Amino acid sequence: MLRFDPFHDIDTVARQLLGEAAGTARAPRFMPMDLFKTGDHYVLNADLPGVDPGSVDVSVENGTLTLRAERSLPSAEGVQWIASERFAGRFMRQLTLGEGVEADKISATYQDGVLSIMIPVAAKATPRRIEISGMSAKKSIETSSSS
Incomplete structure (x- = not known):
């Protein structure tokens, strides 16, 4: 039986545009992440x-934070895939750091499949209150109104 799939050509073009090599359905797409600020980091x-x-690598160079990791597949020899939806291969993500962070104090942990990176805010970038000197006491100005 021959089945017609009207979306086959669109799917093929989309896979090629998204960087997947033709003929492979196992190429990684992205590394999902959350980024937020809490306190001073x-x-x-x-x-x-x-x-x-052992494949996870975090590096900082010229203001760019680079995350790299790799997930391997079981040997394809003798394997008959029934479903294959998990991506394998090399993952990489790069973020540009602003000048307001202390790149030399970045730390990272990897636990339960989550890579956590702490990026401290530079002391010079933290807001601070500036006291104003030389201000005299408040003067009140009285006005009189003539009726």
Whole structure:
């Protein structure tokens, strides 16, 4: 039986535009992450389930934070895939850091498939109140009104 799939050509073009090599359905697409600020540091959490901790690499160079990881597949020899939806291969994500962080104090942990990176805010970038000197006491000005 021959089935007609009107979306086959669109799917093929979309896969090629998204960087997947023709003929492979296992190429990684992205590394989902959350980034937020709490107190005096930023926290970046990236989901990397099933990634070997030895393949995770975090580096900073010229104001760019780079995250790398790799997930391997079981040997394809003798394997008959029934469903294959999890991506394998190399993952990489880069973020540009602003001048307001202390790049030399960035730390990272990897636990339960989540890479957590702590990015401290530089002391010079934290807001502070500036006291104003030389201000005299408040003077009240009285006015009189003539009726």
